[in-house]
Amino acid sequence: MVDNSQGHSAYSEDALLVSRMNVKPGGKQAHMRDGWFMRDGVKVIQQMVYPPDHPEFPNEPKGMKAVLAECGLSQQRLRGKCKKCESDSLACCYKRILELQADFQEQKSLMQEVIESMGHLSIFLLKFTAS
Known part of the structure; x- marks a missing residue:
């Protein structure tokens, strides 16, 4: 207790926290542990860092937009982060969508x-x- x-x-340091992520890849953001999402009833492990052989961002954190796209949750024309998300909103910005995902909720x-x-x-x- x-x-x-x-x-x-x-x-x-490698916790799944949206507050430590950028919208785009690279830059000053955390190198987070793997996350996961469900696809057709199967748990899919999701790497939060690009592999060393990635042509554009080797060993760089993916960013919110890329992580959401891989999960099939990418939505165009959203803000990266709201100044203050509405409590009942499920998709006002990338940050809100991602922080409601099960792997981030379980952190x-x-x-x-x-x-x-x-x-x-x-x-x-x-x-x-x-x-």
């Missing part, structure tokens, strides 16, 4: 990953504020 602390919400904090890698379950207590 772990108390609620901001330090407990830190993520590993756990670094502390949860460490605890669970040791074969333990983690319970994070609620944060209470004095009023």
